[in-house]
Amino acid sequence: MHVYRTHDCGALSHADIGKEVKLSGWVHRKRDHGGVVFIDLRDHYGLTQCVVDSTDKAFSAAEQLRNESVITITGAVRARSEETVNKALSTGEIEVQIAELELQSAADTLPLQVNSDEDSGEEVRLRYRYLDLRRQRPHANILLRAKIIQSIRQRMVGLGFTEFQTPILTASSPEGARDFLVPARLHPGKFYALPQAPQQFKQLIMVSGFDKYFQIAPCFRDEDSRADRSPGEFYQLDLEMSFVEQADVFAAVEPVVKGVFEEFADKEVDPDFVHIPFDEAMLKYGSDKPDLRIPLEICDVTDIFRGSDFSIFAKNIEKGAVVRAVPGPKCGSRAIADRMNSWAQGEGAPGMGYIIYGEGEARGPVAKALGADKSDEVKQRLGVGDGDAVFFACAPASEAANLAGKARVRIGTEQGLIDENLFKFCWIVDFPMYELDEKTGKIEFSHNPFSMPQGGMDALNNQDPLTIKAWQYDLVCNGVELSSGAIRNHLPEVMYRAFEIAGYDANVVDEQFAGMISAFKFGAPPHGGIAPGIDRMVMLIADEPNIREVILFPMNGKAEDLMMNAPSEVDEAALRELHIRKQLPKS
Numbered sequence: 001m002h003v004y005r006t007h008d009c010g011a012l013s014h015a016d017i018g019k020e021v022k023l024s025g026w027v028h029r030k031r032d033h034g035g036v037v038f039i040d041l042r043d044h045y046g047l048t049q050c051v052v053d054s055t056d057k058a059f060s061a062a063e064q065l066r067n068e069s070v071i072t073i074t075g076a077v078r079a080r081s082e083e084t085v086n087k088a089l090s091t092g093e094i095e096v097q098i099a100e101l102e103l104q105s106a107a108d109t110l111p112l113q114v115n116s117d118e119d120s121g122e123e124v125r126l127r128y129r130y131l132d133l134r135r136q137r138p139h140a141n142i143l144l145r146a147k148i149i150q151s152i153r154q155r156m157v158g159l160g161f162t163e164f165q166t167p168i169l170t171a172s173s174p175e176g177a178r179d180f181l182v183p184a185r186l187h188p189g190k191f192y193a194l195p196q197a198p199q200q201f202k203q204l205i206m207v208s209g210f211d212k213y214f215q216i217a218p219c220f221r222d223e224d225s226r227a228d229r230s231p232g233e234f235y236q237l238d239l240e241m242s243f244v245e246q247a248d249v250f251a252a253v254e255p256v257v258k259g260v261f262e263e264f265a266d267k268e269v270d271p272d273f274v275h276i277p278f279d280e281a282m283l284k285y286g287s288d289k290p291d292l293r294i295p296l297e298i299c300d301v302t303d304i305f306r307g308s309d310f311s312i313f314a315k316n317i318e319k320g321a322v323v324r325a326v327p328g329p330k331c332g333s334r335a336i337a338d339r340m341n342s343w344a345q346g347e348g349a350p351g352m353g354y355i356i357y358g359e360g361e362a363r364g365p366v367a368k369a370l371g372a373d374k375s376d377e378v379k380q381r382l383g384v385g386d387g388d389a390v391f392f393a394c395a396p397a398s399e400a401a402n403l404a405g406k407a408r409v410r411i412g413t414e415q416g417l418i419d420e421n422l423f424k425f426c427w428i429v430d431f432p433m434y435e436l437d438e439k440t441g442k443i444e445f446s447h448n449p450f451s452m453p454q455g456g457m458d459a460l461n462n463q464d465p466l467t468i469k470a471w472q473y474d475l476v477c478n479g480v481e482l483s484s485g486a487i488r489n490h491l492p493e494v495m496y497r498a499f500e501i502a503g504y505d506a507n508v509v510d511e512q513f514a515g516m517i518s519a520f521k522f523g524a525p526p527h528g529g530i531a532p533g534i535d536r537m538v539m540l541i542a543d544e545p546n547i548r549e550v551i552l553f554p555m556n557g558k559a560e561d562l563m564m565n566a567p568s569e570v571d572e573a574a575l576r577e578l579h580i581r582k583q584l585p586k587s
Contacts, residue, residue, distance in 0.1 A: 004072055010046020014093045016077045021096060023048060024072040024104065026134065027065050029115045037062045039098075040115075041073065042134075049086075049095040050075065058101035068107035068114055068134070074100040122548075127562040129553055141550045145538045148260055149216055152237055152534075155256045161212040161239060166201035168194060168218070173512055178222035180232075188579040194220035197531060199450065200516045202240040203488055206527040207519045214239040216534065222559075227546050228480060228536055231559035236483075240529035246471055246487055249528050250427060253475065257482070257532060261423055265541045270424045273475075277430040286324065286405020288431075291479030292424040294412035298404045299381055301325045301392070310369035313353070313394045322397050324404035327382045328389035328411050332356045337364065340391055343410065349403050353392035357384060366392065409479070423477055423540070430454070431472040434465045434501065445502050447472045450516075451486035453498060460497045475532060477540060485530025492520045 004024040012021065025043035035054040039062060040047050050073055052062045058073075065071065075096045086092030111127075112120035114134045119125070125132040132138055153163070172179045172193035179193040195201075197219045205213045217238040225231040237256075241249060254273050261269045274292070281288050284297045302322045305313040313323055331337070337354045344352040353366045355375055362375035370378075382390050391411075393403040412418050433453045435446035443465050451470040453459050459468050471487035489495045495517060499509050509517055538550040548554040555561050575582065 008045035009043040009048045022074045048091045052098040070105040072102045156214045161214040166198040183578040206242045225557045235534040236531040238531045242525040242527045273425045286401040289476045289481040324400045326391045326407045331389040332387045428474040430469045433468040433470040452489045483532035487528035490524040
């Protein structure tokens with residue numbers, strides 16, 4: 001017989017009754033019924049009930065066990081009585097009568113309860129993450145993540161992609177977020193950077209003559225945490241393809257993403273990946289990552305308010321503001337309108353105007369100032385009826401879109417309009433190549449500097465930069481951005497010109513992107529790619545509100561690893577070897 005086990009704790013069934021078995025695992029729960037002790041023994045695979053009574057030589061040892069101690073038991077499998085069968089367990093028809101018990105490792109008093117769904121708080125859970133991961137839901141989440149990654153790999157290989165690994169130590173480059181820097185001991189004063197993404201390397205793989213690349217890639221960005229973004233590091237399905245257009249990338253990605261969601265999610269997956277231009281998304285949904293489960297669309301009503309007697313809006317429109325209207329089904333009450341107004345003020349806006357429709361008339365200060373005809377025009381344009389309301393955001397276009405978009409989500413949530421049993425995907429396409437920095441007045445890249453502008457060099461030379469669209473796209477699911485991608489700018493002359501418009505001369509391009517721009521001068525294929533986020537995909541499929549719940553050893557919101565005590569001090573000898581001197585900020 002094996003020294004530790006003949007079966008795992010999820011393997012035994014009615015067919016094993018009468019067999020002598022050996023099991024090893026953790027004491028999940030112990031129940032002392034006087035002369036009888038029941039032990040729920042747990043391992044990675046499941047849970048088996050074991051029992052010992054006062055006549056057995058193992059009884060004394062069983063009585064002294066603490067939860068989470070590791071033991072090995074030997075005994076005979078027997079049937080449970082009919083009234084004690086546990087149909088929720090795969091092993092629920094049987095139990096093991098303990099003949100021998102060996103303590104492998106004793107557990108101290110536990111800082112959190114493993115056999116409970118009780119949340120012990122983030123600090124305790126992360127400090128003792130190895131205990132937290134023994135709990136059923138975190139354990140299942142990490143297993144789900146592993147299975148999803150395995151499925152993705154199989155699907156990508158099946159589509160003809162080849163997996164490569166790109167460098168972790170590389171050069172710093174201005175890609176939007178802060179780099180994590182690594183001092184180079186052999187090159188005093190110089191630093192490597194951990195890659196924010198394998199962006200340049202995957203493009204160079206295409207230049208090297210490989211056709212379809214993918215990687216489950218670790219990425220490192222010194223960013224603040226959010227519910228859907230882990231501080232420090234994350235993983236993405238990184239892929240790139242040669243000789244492709246935008247539609248080819250979509251055709252490769254959709255079956256992989258849709259297939260994974262269909263395989264692992266317990267919800268309906270809408271097969272249609274609708275395409276929404278960026279400008280349309282901002283107008284109709286107030287966001288470039290719209291939740292399409294909400295059956296509400298924002299409408300521009302600036303023309304209705306222009307020159308109207310609602311002077312607050314009319315005056316702001318003359319100064320360049322716009323008015324966005326959000327339908328509010330079943331929101332036709334003063335109480336709801338006041339709550340929305342207070343909520344908007346909490347978002348930093350002056351408030352939200354509203355019209356309440358009921359009993360054949362429009363009510364509220366906005367309706368009174370607009371008059372019956374214009375109020376009715378709003379009603380018809382928004383498609384609302386009696387018992388409904390319309391809410392208004394008046395501000396510069398980006399601010400109005402942002403507030404209206406948040407209001408749309410709030411109304412959809414509060415009115416129960418979101419189908420929680422559905423995944424709806426969309427592609428946001430035709431992103432602007434450039435945007436205007438309102439503080440500096442300078443033109444800068446809006447999304448990805450390595451993207452091909454629609455219209456190529458002709459557009460760069462002859463169009464207003466702020467009107468140029470790029471071959472850029474985002475994949476969105478239920479209001480969560482899963483991925484960004486683009487058809488790449490593979491022509492040196494076009495890249496130099498694109499960066500020049502954003503204020504970078506040729507020397508900057510040659511210095512910051514030396515490897516890539518040099519490679520493009522030796523013949524580069526048209527290519528494009530995308531990088532869906534693994535962590536966010538798993539978070540959605542697992543139906544977890546925080547990305548921390550699907551990461552094996554996550555950091556806290558302050559980018560601290562409480563379990564490993566990182567970041568930590570480094571001794572002076574190590575710093576001297578790296579030619580680094582600490583200069584801490586003054587408190």
